[in-house]
Structure formats: C-alpha cells, structure tokens
Amino acid sequence: MNTAKIFGISRHRLTTDGEGVTTLVAFSGCPLRCKYCLNKASWEPEKGRLYTPEQLFEEVKIDQLYFLATKGGITFGGGEPLLLVEFIKAFRELCGSQWQLLAETSLNVPFENVETLDTVLDGYIVDIKDLNPEIYKAYTGKDNILVMSNLQWLLQHGDPNRIMVRVPHIPDFNTDDDVERSKERLEKMGVTSIDEFQYIIR
Amino acid sequence: MAKGKQTCKILKEIRKQIAEENDIKLVIEECTYQGDCKGTCPKCEAEVRYLERELEKRQRLGKAAVFAGMTLGTAITAASCGSPVPPTPGLVALPTGSITAIDSIGNDSVDEPYLLEGDVLTPEPDSLEEDEWNTTEGYVESWTDDSEEPEVYMIVEEMPKFPDGEESMMQYIAEQVKYPAEAKKAGAYGRVFIGFIVEPDGSLSDFKVLRGMGYGCDEEALRVVKSMPKWQPGMHRGKAVRVQYLVPVNFKLD
Structure with missing residues (x-):
C-alpha cells in the first residue's frame, strides 16, 4: 500500500513558503545526519503516524478554502520529502492542480525522484548547507554530488524562479567567506532566490 | 501580540x-x-x-x-x-x-515537536551514522569553478539546444549507447551524468563525468556525448555565450 510516516503537520503558516497560507507536512526518514539537526525524530523512518495519501488529503483539506483563496497549499518537509515519490504523486491526484505543492528538500536523493516529482511539484526550498563538498560532508555525513547535479538539472529544466535556495551560516563548519562563495556559485548557476541565514546555537 | x-x-x-x-x-x-x-x-x-x-x-x-x-x-x-x-x-x-x-507543530495527529534546523542546537558529538541512502559510487569529478574569461553560464535567456531539441538528443544517445559487456555481465544499470560546455560556435568542450556508475558505463557515456553533433549555442543578451550543460545517459537492461 502507498503509505508514509508523517511526524508533523502544521497548519496556517503565513508568508512562510511563498505567497499563500500553507500547511507543512513533515515526513520521517532523512538521508542526512546534520550535526545541528533539531528533528532527529525524522532520522528514523519508522517514527510518526502512518498515512495513506487519502488519509492525509482528508486531514489537510480542512484548509482548502484558504489555499485556493491565497494560492497556498502544502509544503512537504521532513525528513526528506523527495524520498516519497509515489505518495506525493498520489496526493497531487487527490488535491488537483490548484493547490501549490512545495518541497523543502536537501536534493540529496536519486535523480529519478527529482525528475518524476518535478512534474508534480510547483516549487522547491532547497536546503543546500554549503557548496564546498568537504564542509558539506563534515556537516551532513554525506557528499553533495547528487545535490549539485539535481540542482543543475532543475535549473535547466523549468523556471529557475520555482527554486529558492537556503544558505546557512553554520557555526564551526563554514565561515562568512564560505557562505559568500556558495552564494556566488549559486548565482552563477542561475539561482534567482537565495535565503542567507544564521544557525543559532543556544 | x-x-x-x-x-x-x-x-x-x-x-x-x-x-x-x-x-x-x-x-x-x-x-x-x-x-x-x-x-x-x-x-x-x-x-x-x-x-x-x-x-x-x-x-x-x-x-x-x-x-x-x-x-x-x-x-x-x-x-x-x-x-x-x-x-x-x-x-x-x-x-x-x-x-x-516555526516553533511547534500542532494538531491532534502529532506528538513530536517540529523544529527547523538552526533554531536551537547542541552539536551531536557521536560519529555520524551511515545509512543506505547513498547511491552509486563511481568515477566522479566536480565542475571546475575557476572564473577564467570568457565566463561560463549555467542559465541563460535562451538555453543551448541539441539540433532538434532535447527529445531528439535523448533518442540520439539511446541509439548510440552500447551496453558495456562488463556492465551487462554484472547486471549493472543506472544513469551516468555527463557535464560539458556548449561553446558560442555550438561545439562541445570540457566533458566531465559528474556522476558515474562504473562497469565501463562512464567511459561509454562520455564517448557518446562527445560524439554529438554541434548544438545551437546558448544566447544571452543577444550574444552567443558559453553555457555549462548536464546530460543524463541511461543504462537500462532489457
């Protein structure tokens, strides 16, 4: 059966993911092991409540009127939403074309997932970490080869404005110069929307 | 409030x-x-x-x-x-x-807090846990990122094109690719990503295997992509410019 473990649903997010009212749906399961991850629950694919696309749709359609009125919809996060290809495809069939479906993703997933879901999703919020492969690996435990090839493919195949890339200052892992280098390279690649921000360690 | x-x-x-x-x-x-x-x-x-x-x-x-x-x-x-x-x-x-x-997630379906990276943190001192999501290993090189002139673009107003478009390019590749015997024997299948630059005159240069799968497939993908005819160059502000491009080459067993 087509199911997914979901460990969080957050309604009524305003101006967070684009122009409309959105609901965040957070999937369990993540390929990365970021040192500062706050959702370590998402590391365990078994954690959370099991949903079918139909059950999720039933639950989130309570806000359909807001979505339609403000061009909002669902932001799939996690965890790594792009691992849930069949689930998101089935969800799109249920919600129709008018809901905006976004993915908050690391893009560190097989290319096939990106290619398939690009016909389903309206936009991406890409958590890029740092473009320097050594920094990326030190922070996430994985290399960023897939991230870069997937990002480049997305930029080549569709409107670059559908992609927003988040570039964090990561204490003890990258410097301001590293962040600048990442931003410059992203701009050179054709990324039009970059969100630079600071991880805060308390 | x-x-x-x-x-x-x-x-x-x-x-x-x-x-x-x-x-x-x-x-x-x-x-x-x-x-x-x-x-x-x-x-x-x-x-x-x-x-x-x-x-x-x-x-x-x-x-x-x-x-x-x-x-x-x-x-x-x-x-x-x-x-x-x-x-x-x-x-x-x-x-x-x-x-x-976001500081919390909340409705009846959730019992875990949902916080996004960067809100509050304690570094994880333990060694990183490996998992199975890593994909194919192989010969991989990253893009050169030097800023020598003339500039190499990744996205331009009019992207470069294989003579009859992308579909025709995929067809060309599918027709030209010979499944390496070594890959066939091992039952290996997947995709190889080849990066290259489309020059202002439409010729192709600077080929690289960006993501490989081994078993002779990387070399075969490189051979086929290198054999492609001249492209229509990318255009930016009315000028033909150098553009980096990425092409996936499929290796699928029948």
Whole structure:
C-alpha cells in the first residue's frame, strides 16, 4: 500500500513558503545526519503516524478554502520529502492542480525522484548547507554530488524562479567567506532566490 | 501580540475578503477569548465551513467562486492595521529566514515537536551514522569553478539546444549507447551524468563525468556525448555565450 510516516503537520503558516497560507507536512526518514539537526525524530523512518495519501488529503483539506483563496497549499518537509515519490504523486491526484505543492528538500536523493516529482511539484526550498563538498560532508555525513547535479538539472529544466535556495551560516563548519562563495556559485548557476541565514546555537 | 492571535486575525481577514468577493453575508464578531490561541478555534472553523457551503450553493447555480485580487499580503496589512507586509509574489520574495520561525507543530495527529534546523542546537558529538541512502559510487569529478574569461553560464535567456531539441538528443544517445559487456555481465544499470560546455560556435568542450556508475558505463557515456553533433549555442543578451550543460545517459537492461 502507498503509505508514509508523517511526524508533523502544521497548519496556517503565513508568508512562510511563498505567497499563500500553507500547511507543512513533515515526513520521517532523512538521508542526512546534520550535526545541528533539531528533528532527529525524522532520522528514523519508522517514527510518526502512518498515512495513506487519502488519509492525509482528508486531514489537510480542512484548509482548502484558504489555499485556493491565497494560492497556498502544502509544503512537504521532513525528513526528506523527495524520498516519497509515489505518495506525493498520489496526493497531487487527490488535491488537483490548484493547490501549490512545495518541497523543502536537501536534493540529496536519486535523480529519478527529482525528475518524476518535478512534474508534480510547483516549487522547491532547497536546503543546500554549503557548496564546498568537504564542509558539506563534515556537516551532513554525506557528499553533495547528487545535490549539485539535481540542482543543475532543475535549473535547466523549468523556471529557475520555482527554486529558492537556503544558505546557512553554520557555526564551526563554514565561515562568512564560505557562505559568500556558495552564494556566488549559486548565482552563477542561475539561482534567482537565495535565503542567507544564521544557525543559532543556544 | 501573540502569534496565534495574529494568525487568527489574518485568517479572519481572508474569510472576510472571500465573503466580500462572492457576495456572501458574513457577520464576523470580535473574538473576546483571552486564553492561548492556536490561530483557529471551533468558531473560526465554523465560519470556514459556512463559506464553503455558500460557495457550493453558488456553484450549483453556475457561479464560480471568486478569489481574484486576494493576496495574503493585503490580508496581513488589513489585519495588522499598519506595518504592512508586502504581498510575496511566489518563492522569489520569501522573507529572509522566515522558515526558521516555526516553533511547534500542532494538531491532534502529532506528538513530536517540529523544529527547523538552526533554531536551537547542541552539536551531536557521536560519529555520524551511515545509512543506505547513498547511491552509486563511481568515477566522479566536480565542475571546475575557476572564473577564467570568457565566463561560463549555467542559465541563460535562451538555453543551448541539441539540433532538434532535447527529445531528439535523448533518442540520439539511446541509439548510440552500447551496453558495456562488463556492465551487462554484472547486471549493472543506472544513469551516468555527463557535464560539458556548449561553446558560442555550438561545439562541445570540457566533458566531465559528474556522476558515474562504473562497469565501463562512464567511459561509454562520455564517448557518446562527445560524439554529438554541434548544438545551437546558448544566447544571452543577444550574444552567443558559453553555457555549462548536464546530460543524463541511461543504462537500462532489457
């Protein structure tokens, strides 16, 4: 059966993911092991409540009127939403074309997932970490080869404005110069929307 | 004002706008509840259901629901009486750092807090746990990132093209690729990503295997991509320019 473990649903997010009212749906399961991850629950694919696309749709359609009125919809996060290809495809069939479906993703997933879901999703919020492969690996435990090839493919195949890339200052892992280098390279690649921000360690 | 109350006000403003746009009579009373507000409550939800029913009635009479001209920005402005927040046209105008602002996730279906990276943290001292998501290993090189002139673009106004377009390119590749014996024997299948530069005269240069799969497939993919005819160059501001391009080469066993 087509199911997914979901460990969080957050309604009524305003101006967070684009122009409309959105609901965040957070999937369990993540390929990365970021040192500062706050959702370590998402590391365990078994954690959370099991949903079918139909059950999720039933639950989130309570806000359909807001979505339609403000061009909002669902932001799939996690965890790594792009691992849930069949689930998101089935969800799109249920919600129709008018809901905006976004993915908050690391893009560190097989290319096939990106290619398939690009016909389903309206936009991406890409958590890029740092473009320097050594920094990326030190922070996430994985290399960023897939991230870069997937990002480049997305930029080549569709409107670059559908992609927003988040570039964090990561204490003890990258410097301001590293962040600048990442931003410059992203701009050179054709990324039009970059969100630079600071991880805060308390 | 508490976040929940502010959310409630904005959603109320959206409901008000929906009602006005669609000639639905909606009397909105000022909320007097002083306790902790989650942004919505049974009374608010009842108003949404009422609007839905009214819109359905209109649709049955052949009247489509009207949401024209409605933006979250105007609702926020109206709800906040000053300090306007401009409408955010799509992802491009996302407010900086906004995504980190979530502090909890909440409805009945959830029992875990949902926080986004960067809010509060304690470094994980343990060694990193490996898992199985890593994909194919192989010969991989990354893009050279030097900034020698002339500049190499990745996205331009008019992207470079294989003579008859992308479909024709994929067909060309499929026809030219010979499955390496070694890969066949091992039952290996997958994709190899080849990067290259389309020069202003349409010739191709600087070929690289960006993601390989081994078994002789990387070399074969490289051979086929190198054999492609001249492309139509990428154009930027009326000029043919150098553009980096990425092509996946499939190796599928029948």
